[in-house]
Amino acid sequence: MSHIEYLNALNPKQREAVAAAPGHQLVLAGAGSGKTRVLVSRIAWLLQHEPITPANILAVTFTNKAAREMRERLGDILQLPLHSMWVGTFHGLAHRLLRAHWQEADLPQQFQIIDSEDQSRIIKRIHKAMGLDTEKWPPRQSQWFINGKKDEGVRAGNIQDSGDYLVEKLTKVYREYERVCQQNGLVDFAELLLRSHELWLKDATLLAHYQDRFKYILVDEFQDTNSIQYAWLKMLAGKNAFLTAVGDDDQSIYGWRGAKIENIHRFTREFSNTTTVRLEQNYRSTKNILSAANSVIENNCNRLGKELWTEDKAGDLITVYAAYNEVDEAKYIIDSVSEHLRNGVARSEAAILYRSNAQSRVLEEQLLLQGIPYRIYGGMKFFERAEIKDALAYLRLLMNRDNDISFERIVNTPARSIGNVTLTKVREYARGEDSSLFAATRQMLRNNSFSGRATNALSGFIQLMEDVAEEIADLTLPEAIAHVLHRSGLREFFNNDKSEKGKARVENLNELISAARQFEVEENDDLVTAFLSHAALEAGEGQADASEDSVQLMTLHSAKGLEFPIVFIAGMEAGLFPHQMSLDEEKLEEERRLCYVGMTRARQKLYLTYANSRRVYGIENYRQPSRFLREIPKELIESYGAVTQITRPTTFVEKPSYNVASEIADTGLKVGQQVQHKKFGEGVILNYEGSGSHTRIQVQFARHGTKWLVAAYANLSA
DNA sequence: TACGGCCAACTTTTT
DNA sequence: GTTGGCCGTA
Numbered sequence: 001m002s003h004i005e006y007l008n009a010l011n012p013k014q015r016e017a018v019a020a021a022p023g024h025q026l027v028l029a030g031a032g033s034g035k036t037r038v039l040v041s042r043i044a045w046l047l048q049h050e051p052i053t054p055a056n057i058l059a060v061t062f063t064n065k066a067a068r069e070m071r072e073r074l075g076d077i078l079q080l081p082l083h084s085m086w087v088g089t090f091h092g093l094a095h096r097l098l099r100a101h102w103q104e105a106d107l108p109q110q111f112q113i114i115d116s117e118d119q120s121r122i123i124k125r126i127h128k129a130m131g132l133d134t135e136k137w138p139p140r141q142s143q144w145f146i147n148g149k150k151d152e153g154v155r156a157g158n159i160q161d162s163g164d165y166l167v168e169k170l171t172k173v174y175r176e177y178e179r180v181c182q183q184n185g186l187v188d189f190a191e192l193l194l195r196s197h198e199l200w201l202k203d204a205t206l207l208a209h210y211q212d213r214f215k216y217i218l219v220d221e222f223q224d225t226n227s228i229q230y231a232w233l234k235m236l237a238g239k240n241a242f243l244t245a246v247g248d249d250d251q252s253i254y255g256w257r258g259a260k261i262e263n264i265h266r267f268t269r270e271f272s273n274t275t276t277v278r279l280e281q282n283y284r285s286t287k288n289i290l291s292a293a294n295s296v297i298e299n300n301c302n303r304l305g306k307e308l309w310t311e312d313k314a315g316d317l318i319t320v321y322a323a324y325n326e327v328d329e330a331k332y333i334i335d336s337v338s339e340h341l342r343n344g345v346a347r348s349e350a351a352i353l354y355r356s357n358a359q360s361r362v363l364e365e366q367l368l369l370q371g372i373p374y375r376i377y378g379g380m381k382f383f384e385r386a387e388i389k390d391a392l393a394y395l396r397l398l399m400n401r402d403n404d405i406s407f408e409r410i411v412n413t414p415a416r417s418i419g420n421v422t423l424t425k426v427r428e429y430a431r432g433e434d435s436s437l438f439a440a441t442r443q444m445l446r447n448n449s450f451s452g453r454a455t456n457a458l459s460g461f462i463q464l465m466e467d468v469a470e471e472i473a474d475l476t477l478p479e480a481i482a483h484v485l486h487r488s489g490l491r492e493f494f495n496n497d498k499s500e501k502g503k504a505r506v507e508n509l510n511e512l513i514s515a516a517r518q519f520e521v522e523e524n525d526d527l528v529t530a531f532l533s534h535a536a537l538e539a540g541e542g543q544a545d546a547s548e549d550s551v552q553l554m555t556l557h558s559a560k561g562l563e564f565p566i567v568f569i570a571g572m573e574a575g576l577f578p579h580q581m582s583l584d585e586e587k588l589e590e591e592r593r594l595c596y597v598g599m600t601r602a603r604q605k606l607y608l609t610y611a612n613s614r615r616v617y618g619i620e621n622y623r624q625p626s627r628f629l630r631e632i633p634k635e636l637i638e639s640y641g642a643v644t645q646i647t648r649p650t651t652f653v654e655k656p657s658y659n660v661a662s663e664i665a666d667t668g669l670k671v672g673q674q675v676q677h678k679k680f681g682e683g684v685i686l687n688y689e690g691s692g693s694h695t696r697i698q699v700q701f702a703r704h705g706t707k708w709l710v711a712a713y714a715n716l717s718a
Numbered sequence: 719t720a721c722g723g724c725c726a727a728c729t730t731t732t733t
Numbered sequence: 734g735t736t737g738g739c740c741g742t743a
């Protein structure tokens with residue numbers, strides 16, 4: 001696309017942001033207002049109008065996906081080589097800095113990145129070593145504490161002695177955790193940012209170099225930045241660079257993870273002469289969907305103020321369906337999906353969103369029942385799978401024999417008869433000698449410290465690692481991985497598992513080799529280290545068969561940034577959404593933003609559903625509709641299903657095309673109707689099947705659960 | 719060392 | 734109701 005063309009493709013507000021004179025900018029970009037287009041066009045515009053090169057630009061995002069997309073679109077617009085431009089995630093860019101300056105950052109050259117599971121293992125080990133009772137000191141709490149502090153830019157050494165016993169203890173764990181990571185050459189996600197920030201802080205020359213280089217810094221999803229990310233940006237920007245912050249305070253949904261919406265205010269305060277542009281024209285949704293979303297978000301205080309509008313048609317009303325229970329809700333949703341599919345909608349054009357993962361099960365069951373392919377987002381990522389992490393742990397240990405975390409993971413995987421008793425001895429010895437587990441084992445073997453069996457097993461393992469390290473030295477990365485899988489016995493171990501799970505694991509191991517093969521083409525220097533970093537920083541997709549056309553299921557959180565023609569939000573109930581644990585004012589506003597995010601995913605048709613009764617942890621509860629439903633103007637809604645009064649279903653609104661509302665032939669009964677049964681008492685008709693004398697009716701009884709009854713014998717009365 | 723049974727936990731999760 | 738983690742026994 002040429003210069004003129006991309007400017008012409010913008011609306012006036014977008015153009016104002018893109019063609020602004022050099023300076024700090026805040027772009028408040030509403031949902032679906034074309035913010036990526038603006039970011040990319042801004043970069044193109046700067047390159048054409050300012051005396052700079054791609055090397056002077058740094059663009060940062062939160063997700064790998066967003067970074068990839070930005071890079072691709074830049075490639076489309078600009079006919080320039082872009083490799084010198086820094087485009088990536090906060091963590092990716094911080095990692096790049098630390099790799100380049102590992103010495104100044106006081107890290108070993110082969111430092112490795114750990115994910116939250118590795119982190120949790122380390123903390124558990126520390127708790128054990130410190131003799132902390134798991135009941136009283138849940139490792140999760142320590143992990144939360146440590147990450148929280150790091151996100152604030154606070155080291156264990158900086159935590160004030162408050163006299164608070166809890167904080168004191170957690171700080172001790174934090175300090176020990178820092179020590180273990182440093183000794184093992186491990187860096188967690190938060191550490192990447194903290195460490196690179198400190199690197200600049202202590203090395204003025206280095207900082208000056210980067211400040212001098214990056215004249216323009218552009219940040220996506222600014223509302224999601226936490227304290228350390230803000231500090232990182234501010235330091236890098238220095239006095240001379242211009243910062244463009246793009247974000248939407250109404251879409252801040254990660255406050256619980258340390259994101260600070262206040263950073264938007266702080267930015268306009270601390271970066272002088274910031275110009276603010278609001279992008280409020282939405283190119284995604286119909287008028288009705290936007291009005292509804294606007295009405296909901298208006299209930300939040302402390303907004304920067306923004307109202308989306310569109311030139312699109314009014315479109316369909318928002319369908320609200322009140323289900324009897326979660327099964328009925330799922331049936332309604334899947335039936336509606338089927339109807340859309342029959343009308344020519346592709347499966348991937350329909351998305352079902354929910355507040356918590358537990359809700360997906362009922363939906364899945366109905367999809368399976370109707371044979372509709374679906375895909376669940378989130379869950380286990382490729383590089384997070386146990387078998388993959390085992391394989392990578394071998395590689396990690398081969399790269400750095402002092403990596404105790406990897407040692408612990410694989411020393412007895414697959415089983416080599418190295419038990420806990422033996423390992424406890426090794427751990428104690430290592431602790432005393434202040435050495436790694438690998439070194440300690442070797443020393444103890446020399447000292448004949450083990451029983452015969454343990455000696456054999458351990459020397460076998462040590463020898464294996466030494467041998468394999470030599471054997472793979474001259475191999476390509478995929479060859480090396482294949483070799484490690486073979487020699488470690490991992491492949492055979494999973495091969496012997498003939499279950500579906502075992503087969504899937506072997507497939508994943510093969511997939512790992514192909515991932516390595518692909519990777520090899522892209523990178524070149526220290527391939528193994530780069531591959532391991534890549535595995536940690538970009539955990540990959542959740543499911544392999546992403547290509548098949550399928551209905552999309554995901555949490556509201558993972559839906560951010562996506563859009564679908566047809567969107568269902570399930571479980572619009574008080575206690576579930578907003579969640580029970582988010583009822584205080586601040587958290588409630590975040591839940592409302594989450595609702596806003598969910599609603600604005602929809603392009604043409606939005607369904608909101610709730611159940612009057614839902615099983616939660618196996619217990620049936622009666623539920624109230626979510627307050628967010630009440631915040632939508634009635635004239636934008638068409639309601640179906642059982643409209644509640646207090647707790648009981650009373651009236652029923654008919655929807656012509658959906659069989660739930662229609663009369664069941666020859667019975668004088670309707671779905672949704674309240675009925676009496678001699679034995680089971682009071683109940684509500686959920687569904688029926690068959691006709692004539694074969695008609696069976698599904699009734700949910702107040703006291704006896706859900707039952708299928710043959711209409712001819714059941715003798716149900718209204 | 720491995721498996722089975724028992725108990726408690728249980729919102730969201732870009733890296 | 735389901736899952737993960739811990740502990741006790743073959």
